[in-house]
Amino acid sequence: MSVEARERRQPWILLSPALGAVALLLLVPLLFIVVYSFWLRSAVGPDTAGFHLDNWQRALTDPFYRYILFNTLKIAAITTFFCALLGYPAAYFITRSSGNKLILLLLLMLPFWISYIIRTMSWINILGSSGALNTFLLSTGVISSPIQMLYNEATVILGLVHFLLPFMVLNIYVSLDGIDTNLEDAATSLGATRWQAFTQVTLPLSLPGLAAGGLLCFVLGAGTYITPLILGGPRDAMFANLVFEAIITQLNWPMGSALSLLLLFVLGALVALYNRYLGMSQLTKGLG
Amino acid sequence: MDNTTRYNRLLERYRNGDLDRRSFLGLIGAAGAAYGVQTPFAKMAFAQDVTQVRFDGWGGVVSEAFRRHAFDPYTAATGINVVDGTFAGGDEYLAQVRSSREGEYNIAHLSGVFDYARYVNFGLDVELNLDNIPNMGLVMEALTNAYRGITPDHLSAVPYNYGTTGLAYNRKYISDEEMREKGAMILIDEAYQGKIGGWQDWRTRMWYAALQTGQSPNDIQDLDAAWDAIRSHRDLALKYWGSGAELMSLLAEEEIYVTEGWSGRIAALQEQGHDIGYYDPPNGFGWQECLFVIKGSPVEACEELINFMLAPETSIAVAEGQNYPPALDGTKVDLGEKIPTLPAYDPTGTLEALTFADPTYWNGNEAEWSETFARVQRGF
CATH class of the missing domain: 3.40.190.10 (Periplasmic binding protein-like II)
Incomplete structure (x- = not known):
């Protein structure tokens, strides 16, 4: 075998374990889901195998699924907005802090050491009728009876922001950390105020990080089902809850497969759009 | 003499009053300790194909009661380990069972007769040999008949409690x-x-x-x-x-x-x-709950565990722990003081008062x- 041929094969040999894992753990299960989405659920007993478009037709034309999908995208968008609003100042503060940057980054990572479900449930102890906030307000005489704060769309968004904020902060931090601070100094030396230097120099340069954080928060937020289950009221549901219910409660695996693929396509389209205009490199930087 | 026979003889002596409760539990504990300290070579002395049975239930106080009053003594008496899992709902559990390998799940504490029917419709039932479960004779007929209406020629579950x-x-x-x-x-x-x-x-x-x-x-x-x-x-x-x-x-x-x-x-x-x-x-x-044996399970070991769980001592202790009346017929078995006070308890053994x-x-x-x-x- 020639040296060139060996060199050509070497990357593929090195990549083969990772490619094998992706194929086995992602592509093959995905293929199963695709096949399942064309089957039909029978009222009792095993599903009917075959190539039927009924599930897809319902998923695409039924206003119920459209409504929940739009609601999911709306909740994900609001969550992303608040993550950006809260995350940017935090990331800016960490970047500009001199001595304790490592400790601040460690504090940012700390919530990841606790289960997401436990973190979500902690809001029940904070916002519940007998929770910390109501107890404090009652004891200080601000209110005379507990305020109902839990189990609505606002608490769902709150739970999601709590879950996703570190992803946003990390992405913005990576972006801000790469900006030369001399640029701001140069702008102020040329007569710009601190605010102008920030809005016209730093902010535009950090936008790729903000966009990467936004994409991560949006995709993760749109795909969650635990938060509305724990913190939502009877009506609050996101698209992933419908997938869960179709598969677990209704035992309708074919419909659940079609719905999960629909969500995958919608979120995949958003990622493709991001990649088209901003590229994936910023995203991998933020994750790394 | 196998472990089961040994256990049944002890139980018989305990029921006849020849053995007090302390000695009965002590001997079961000693059997468990003996099993625990045996050398690896001891296993070669007797063939035991089944080493573990998986049980899935509702968790919480129910699970604790089963562990304390049924599984640990059963393991001590037979050497078969009981692995207990929990589920939040019957639908979720059925989805897990459907996507699992045969034999992965063995006995489930299922709710309602309609769960029994669903499992039968999915072909997940087995045929229990009731001769291996003599304690079935103590169970209310009204509860068993509901299952016989779905599988007239066999049973894949035994009633365990109701509420x-x-x-x-x-x-x-x-x-x-x-x-x-x-x-x-x-x-x-x-x-x-x-x-x-x-x-x-x-x-x-x-x-x-x-x-x-x-x-x-x-x-x-x-x-x-x-x-x-x-x-x-x-x-x-x-x-x-x-x-x-x-x-x-x-x-x-x-x-x-x-x-x-x-x-x-x-x-x-x-x-x-x-x-x-x-x-x-x-x-x-x-509703009533049953112990359903799922297709692919070691049926004899499951029957043995079920018989153990249906024994009045175990059944009553579990019922008192989980606060649901047992499937045992109150006209045939003395259910003690607490069970008749539980919500939903039917002293007639006919369950005609419940829908x-x-x-x-x-x-x-x-x-x-x-x-x-x-x-x-x-x-x-």
Whole structure:
């Protein structure tokens, strides 16, 4: 075998374990889901195998699924907005802090050491009728009876922001950390105020990080089902809850497969759009 | 002599009064200790194919009771380890079983006769040899007959306990008189808007909707009225709970004042000192639970465990722990002092006072109603 041929094969040999894992753990299960989405659920007993478009037709034309999908995208968008609003100042503060940057980054990572479900449930102890906030307000005489704060769309968004904020902060931090601070100094030396230097120099340069954080928060937020289950009221549901219910409660695996693929396509389209205009490199930087 | 025979002889001596309770438990413990300290070579001396049986149940106090009163003594007596898992709902568990390898799941503590029918429809049943489960003779005929109606030629499960899904209410805000007066209608009473809960289970929602619209739960004629009642409840409810732990937390923390609830869980709350009332309205939701042996399981080992679990000593201890009356016939077995005081207990052994779901009716409507409920819940 020639040296060139060996060199050509070497990357593929090195990549083969990772490619094998992706194929086995992602592509093959995905293929199963695709096949399942064309089957039909029978009222009792095993599903009917075959190539039927009924599930897809319902998923695409039924206003119920459209409504929940739009609601999911709306909740994900609001969550992303608040993550950006809260995350940017935090990331800016960490970047500009001199001595304790490592400790601040460690504090940012700390919530990841606790289960997401436990973190979500902690809001029940904070916002519940007998929770910390109501107890404090009652004891200080601000209110005379507990305020109902839990189990609505606002608490769902709150739970999601709590879950996703570190992803946003990390992405913005990576972006801000790469900006030369001399640029701001140069702008102020040329007569710009601190605010102008920030809005016209730093902010535009950090936008790729903000966009990467936004994409991560949006995709993760749109795909969650635990938060509305724990913190939502009877009506609050996101698209992933419908997938869960179709598969677990209704035992309708074919419909659940079609719905999960629909969500995958919608979120995949958003990622493709991001990649088209901003590229994936910023995203991998933020994750790394 | 095998371990089972050894255990049965001990049990026989204990029942005859030849052995006191302390000695009986001590000998079982000694057997377990002996098994624990044996060398690896001892295993070569006797062939034992089955080393473990998996049991899945509802968790919480139920699981603790099984572990303490049934599994540990069983392992001590037979050497077969019992691995216990938990699930939050029967639907979720069935989905897991369907996607598993045969034999991965062995015995499940399933709820309702319609679960039995669903498992049979999916071909997940086995044929139990009742000769290996002599304690079946102590079980109420009325409970077993429900399964025989689905599989007349065999049984894949034995009844284990029964209970009700009745109305649970906080006595600080709702009096016993008000509850008896309003019954199921209290769940759609605007006076308690934002303080009402409900199980996120389409069957329970539909059952109570039938009661609220004056219909028979096993023969709902006016479906539109029932769905409207579910919509009313949805609009007044603060939260649909999804597990027994969540039900107990919502009531104990006073997030909600009234909901339907599982009789055993409410009894557990009362034992903890919470002033929670429990009321079974006319035609309230009665159900039974069974120990279902799933296809692919080591059937003989499962039969042995089931027989052990049905023994009055074990069955009563578990029932007292989980607060659900056992399937044992109170006219044949002395059930002690606590069980006759439990909610839903039927001293006659006929269960004629309770209304159970007709499995044919409910399973026939499952596909349509479960999907419609998902829509109604979200405002459609």
